Amino acid sequence: MPDAVNVAVIGGGASGMMAAGTAAANGAAVTLFERNERVGRKLAITGKGRCNLTNNCDVNEFLNHVPRNPRFLYASLTAFSPADTMAFFESLGVPLKTERGRRVFPVSDKAYDIVDALRAYCLGGGVRIMRDRIREVTAEGGGVTGIVTEKCGAMKFDRVIVATGGLSYPLTGSSGDGLGFAQRLGIKVTDTTPSLVPLEAGEPCASLSGLTLKNIRLTVKDSSTEKTVYTEQGEMLFAHFGITGPLVLSASAHMKPGKEYTAHIDMKPALDEETLDARLLSDFKKYGGRDMINACRDLLPQAMITHILAFAGIDPHEKCSSLSREKRRSLLVSLKDFRIKINGKRPIEEAVITSGGVDTGELTPKTMESKRVRGLYFCGEVIDVDAYTGGYNLQIAFSTGRAAGCAAARP
Numbered sequence: 001m002p003d004a005v006n007v008a009v010i011g012g013g014a015s016g017m018m019a020a021g022t023a024a025a026n027g028a029a030v031t032l033f034e035r036n037e038r039v040g041r042k043l044a045i046t047g048k049g050r051c052n053l054t055n056n057c058d059v060n061e062f063l064n065h066v067p068r069n070p071r072f073l074y075a076s077l078t079a080f081s082p083a084d085t086m087a088f089f090e091s092l093g094v095p096l097k098t099e100r101g102r103r104v105f106p107v108s109d110k111a112y113d114i115v116d117a118l119r120a121y122c123l124g125g126g127v128r129i130m131r132d133r134i135r136e137v138t139a140e141g142g143g144v145t146g147i148v149t150e151k152c153g154a155m156k157f158d159r160v161i162v163a164t165g166g167l168s169y170p171l172t173g174s175s176g177d178g179l180g181f182a183q184r185l186g187i188k189v190t191d192t193t194p195s196l197v198p199l200e201a202g203e204p205c206a207s208l209s210g211l212t213l214k215n216i217r218l219t220v221k222d223s224s225t226e227k228t229v230y231t232e233q234g235e236m237l238f239a240h241f242g243i244t245g246p247l248v249l250s251a252s253a254h255m256k257p258g259k260e261y262t263a264h265i266d267m268k269p270a271l272d273e274e275t276l277d278a279r280l281l282s283d284f285k286k287y288g289g290r291d292m293i294n295a296c297r298d299l300l301p302q303a304m305i306t307h308i309l310a311f312a313g314i315d316p317h318e319k320c321s322s323l324s325r326e327k328r329r330s331l332l333v334s335l336k337d338f339r340i341k342i343n344g345k346r347p348i349e350e351a352v353i354t355s356g357g358v359d360t361g362e363l364t365p366k367t368m369e370s371k372r373v374r375g376l377y378f379c380g381e382v383i384d385v386d387a388y389t390g391g392y393n394l395q396i397a398f399s400t401g402r403a404a405g406c407a408a409a410r411p
């Protein structure tokens, strides 16, 4: 291919493989560099090994699930939408299914089917996959010139696509190399922080470790301003270090470093205070002269009862028939607003996603090209965009990878 544009893609994850395959399909001569022996190591563990590859919704709805820089993604998501992603994988022979919350998975429930399909898409298009770690991206006079690899040294390329991922789960190969490439070329990188990550908290979490709360409402407030940063209904669980589960991971995406937060748990979000009070009265009538610890068993998971009673200042052995109106009120408040002080996020290594990265202001949204260095593109998690759980992050990797691959192949 003498006239083909020579493209290097750094990183064989979701975004890198999409970018490489797309550039090759658009006529470029593409070399994909992956430091691991196999491509797609992180992709293979997504969705607990089932790979929630996208969310079956339209672009406007999608952007409601992107707390960080959603507007930057509009052009690439419109050009390659969740529907396009689904059609793409089905055309590669991977049948898909849509589950609760419009989450899309392969029918086989095997993330490896997505990895294999992307790998085959690359190889089928003529992409050369090399195992090598890239040390540097080189540029001269405002344009990219190539890369420096661990094994081969300096190599010249017309275009370079950086798809090295973020900082989370570094054992999969994503150790933030791309952020260093950007910074050394004078490209602004915003501070990185863990997102979609469990939260650390003290008691009673450790003693409730293993308990799952379903159909609760979790509200997280800034402790100093009392401002709500997140509120949603769903599921959470207690762990030895604090709290985790879908609601907690999503809440973490709204929490900024250096601030203090409190988790407020509404154990009965479907009942307003009046209805809940009537329910308490009816339960106490039913349990007559029993201790409070027994009278609450229809209302709460067993493990939770003593903690809610303690929070309400009620002796667990007080008879429910003699509970004062004030104490009943205090119990009601504890049920609607059980509070846990958050001590911080778990480390970035345990985060599903890295928040922060290459500043979106540095890139052209349609092409993912750097505004500072011609011929240099970024895609996927290395960019300062991140979303909630539900298939949104992989879709971002696919859409931005697609955009970079199309643009980099242009003569």
Ligand SMILES: Cc1cc2nc3c(=O)[nH]c(=O)nc-3n(C[C@H](O)[C@H](O)[C@H](O)COP(=O)(O)OP(=O)(O)OC[C@H]3O[C@@H](n4cnc5c(N)ncnc54)[C@H](O)[C@@H]3O)c2cc1C
Binding pocket: 010, 011, 012, 013, 014, 015, 016, 033, 034, 035, 036, 039, 040, 041, 042, 043, 045, 046, 047, 048, 051, 052, 053, 054, 132, 133, 134, 135, 163, 164, 165, 166, 168, 169, 172, 173, 174, 175, 176, 177, 178, 351, 352, 353, 379, 380, 381, 382, 390, 391, 392, 393, 394, 395, 397
């Ligand atoms: C446990 C877990 C579960 C997840 N589940 C889901 C899910 O179900 N749905 C969803 O939407 N998102 C999920 N995510 C998020 C999703 O995995 C990421 O958003 C996505 O993988 C980002 O793709 P990427 O291509 O940007 O980066 P990555 O997938 O991290 O790929 C980057 C690649 O670059 C390689 N690399 C890095 N530096 C170099 C270098 N210097 N030279 C050569 N190669 C290099 C790495 O080895 C790696 O293979 C999950 C994340 C985790 C950790």
